[in-house]
Amino acid sequence: MTALCRADRLKIVRPSASARLLAERENCSLLAAAVIEARDDLTAEAPFACPSMSALIGELDLGRGASEAAERWKKMKNPGRVLVYGDYDVDGAASTALAMKICRGAARTVRFFIPHRHEQGYGLHKSVMEQLLPMGWDTLIVVDCGSKDYEILDEAAASGMNVFVFDHHQPEEGKPVHWSIVNPHCGGGDEESRSLCATGVLWAWAWKYGIVSERKIMEMADLAALATLADCMHLGDLNKEIVREGIASMKGRPGPGLAKLFYHLGLSARGISEESLTMRVIPCLNAAGRMDIADTAVDVLLGGRGSEEGAEALVVLNKKRQLLSGRISDEAMEILSGPFNHVALGEDWPVGVLSGVASRICSVNSSPVALAAPVKEGIRGTLRVPEGGDAIKVLDSISSLLDGWGGHQYAAGFSVSRSNWNDVHTHLEEALSSMELEEPEITAL
Template structure:
């Protein structure tokens, strides 16, 4: 069987060996099989195995750690089913992680087994290392870590090394792409770019600017690209309109990929640029509770976290701190990229805030979210800025 969770082309029948929850009910019946449609491919495989008792259910329950990693990695909406799977999987990751993951956690300086593991830690530290293998080299290295193979220590070191290379390369490509995008261009072909890192770069740029972006690179004589659009837009709909000129395409509402021949690239680039530059996206509203950081205790925040796991479809509670006029912008870290806002002894952390220093300094207030950090064995609350209110 082939297990997939992408939206199939409407009207195109799938092979009988393909298991895809989107084919279980017509799209005109959105309420049917909604939970299944929100699963990532790993979740589809797990649910199929559970439904047909392909393995003892006790053993399947112990494998929800893999489902949790995949669900968070693919930014799937945290519906009640996904939330339950991720919560159970994160409990396993926190208490009894697999041998290879335990080694990776240790090398990354993540909390020891038995300590709480957060969605943010997985998405910002662990998952990028696991994904780096397939992006920069061969996915076998990540599989070795997940399975706890005999050479697991060597594989863990390789993951960390590959992720550092990915970070460096992604930063270089981001700077090149942002320079072109600043001129009003939404579609870029990088002749020397490795295609494996483009999805992460495109996601970061789209998230930071709120603008749709398509990045592409040459692969095996053709061109492969990745498309990211902001909330309210439809990446699959954009590519569907260009399908006659594409060799392959697919994905999700906000993230999709495509392949095109060299001969058709100029036509695709023109039409894709026109579609993205004319895209009308409504600005999303942000809801926050007016509350000062010192009013939030670590105990109350832990209680709020029982509403999690947080992520796509289940955002964390956010809070608003109004400006009083005595706040100071201070450097954070050694590289000069980050800022901390000193608000009378309480400090808000603005990661990569140096690029937005003027907006942060002149803001009427800041929308922030608490997070639990572990320093020298002790838990403490940090306050991370998500928005400057101007």
Template sequence: MISLLERTSSLSLLRADVATEELARRLNCSPLTALLLQQRGVGGDQDGSARALLHPSLGAALAALHLGEGLDGARSALADLKRGSRLVVYGDYDVDGVASTVLAVEFGLLREARVRYYIPHRHSEGYGFHPEAARRILDEGCDFLIVLDCGSRDVEAVSLVSGAGVPVVVFDHHLDEGGRARPRALVNPQIDGDGEARRLCAAAVFWSALERLGVERGWLDERLDLVALASLADCVPLGALNRALVREGLERIRGGRRPGLAALLSSLGLDRRSLSVDDLVMRVIPCLNAAGRLDVADRAVAVLLGEGRDAESLVTLNRRRQLLSGQVHQEASSSMAEASRLVLSSEAWPVGVLSGVASRLCRERDCPVVLAAPVGDLMRGTLRLPDGGNAVEILSGLSDSLETWGGHRFAAGFSVRRGLWPEVQENLEVLLRDVEREPERIEALLVEPSEFRFDLLREIDALGPFGVGNPSPLFFCPWSGTERIAPLGRDGRHVKVERAGLSLLAFDGARLFGELTAPPEGLLYGVRENVWQGRRRLQFLVERVVAR
């Protein structure tokens, strides 16, 4: 959904200068690409840094990586994983947890272990490694346990398994707050890893650990598809290493090595050979996530491990998720507007869709949001923050009242006894209103849509994949007064802005343009390649309308 950008916001328009032209000459690239490099802090005599941005090296990024001291313990522990050992892989129900689980299952099979996996049910069990699950794992027989995407703070469950004489190795990436579990080995870069390692999702932590532990590189590279899915799903910052991991992983997905994933792409009508990061983020990952949100994550594991018999069921589940999310979004949005509250709950809301809706509301309204719903005798909630807050610090201050909690700086989850919810709700309301949001700062390049060509777009794409920490380039074109706003689609929600013989698409833009009382100053837009029925064309998408 596009939005109005008030001119009081900090909008900086970037233009090429003499230094830009000189950088473009030295790198043999366009001035626009050189300007994007300067925007990312590269200029002057930093040609090496510029080339590293244009051509990220996975090998170089891995060579400098420090995952933390726990890696030594993992090396010792995994050496004891023998042929025929009963290996249990414990993961999480989101895409990072699912991808980590699949990677660990395949690693166990590589070591000729007897492997089974356990992913908790989102509704009946919730996030984390629970004592009940630990007892079940022990009852069913286990010689070795790998815990992924959780476990750092699950002291009791880890102690139960370790106390039974079973080696436990944890690979996690969640912020280390509160009590820390003491498995045989804990690899969590948040504890003592370097800056690049702290940006990794759980699947990337596990993959990188295996690479450091000497697992055959060709085998690992074939599984970068899992790391790419997990990294994009968890919205990790796309620095040097994550960019390289996602880029290499995308190529593996395009190669179609994993039949179940290829079947899912086919069910979605996507051509894997021309698959984009946007396709993964907007269409594929929501289907994989829908399994854990509305049913059991085992369906997503089965698709990634197998031939794809469950692929169509994931598409169906995602349609249901979209419907439920739309209903919850409408109710929550109305309540926020009418009651001026940031912390909302409803007996009727399905817990599985709350995190996605909270993220959307936080983004749309640029404010903190908590949504919660009951599960048995608990209220389960999700917290989302804009830039400027720290979700883990907020929940840490309420930890005495919470049953479980954890997450990242801008996104966290928790559970609380129903009887304590009214008190926790009011405390959260106070804490969220004290969050100081960082002022919005936007940089855009002053470029007319008519200046773009396919070769220029390919140059720009070399700076991708784009996402958190490496935002997609934003361009500005001033309003000329000759533009024509035309309806687009059957429901009247979308419009296209026709100017100088080109069209810029404004999805969900009909109401915004209809409410303008004066011509805008200009448009902020992005550009991408669109393929339809075998025809390629440049597509311009309006992101923001800049008011005068």
């Protein structure tokens, strides 16, 4: 399937005389100079200048809770027995691995738990925490989720645990935000910090507040880079630097697990690029949580024992995911060509691959789409909207019908009981079919 652009939204730009002068002055290609000029990125003397990583981190405002979390961290004599609770996509796996690496050497022991996509689903779960908390943990670190889970976090803190949450998901409007949360979207964060993924939030926090040395945190830039690209975060100055440093790290000295994954994919570490990461490496890391358990991806990112077998397993899982996604995509497109153009339920679809399929359909059709499938007694779905839409507003309007929901402006997930599905289906179809979208202008050279 190929995405099309309307002719009236296509802006054709030819390199100008000023672009030629810029190319000569900066010793860059005419193409690079024309792109800068077309994007209005041209500044007086140094269009290619970018602040240093230290300067970017120093100016960053991660929002309320960030400095307090750093103070609490530094007051601990040591984290003791640490439990890291994560999520099953690449950002969740990478932030889990990053939290564990930050704790190693200081903590007595570090373990992680990631809920099963099909069994538990996204986020903190009271039933799971009731099993985990009595195991004697001293510190709980929650990554890539938790912003909506005030009561669960409060119970964990009341039990005597040190609680830290690093997230980038939108909090629920009108609901209290727990004091343990570091999330730029929960108030006070600047524009740069709100463009960070969860791994980026934790990585930047650890650097800014001296939780670990700059040298050590730079060695972990590969994790932040992978998560940034996987979550398709806006590449502002800080994210560009994170990706650049992360790729440089992977080119020069990739972790043992990533090196094995590169090998099984036939990739040379020196040839690693944004394209090879997004098209080859990240889909394999994502396949763990979609087709099996995300633990395999975390093990590969940590590079410990079993990472070679894990890397090989990721490649196999991704091949299975590709075949399954192709079939589901065809079936979904057929359903969406009928009376309902935006919402589709597949009784035999595995939930793990729906987000990827929905993203593809949304991109190709430039139209919002919701795909859902049965999970145990209920139904779980994924919602994708094009630029200009707002998935959070759509789900917030029907939150009383949902068992749970969350996500970002353009991508969100939800769970609903069987008894409420028909109403949810109707409301979603109405909301998505009436969504007003302004197709973005595309500039071409």
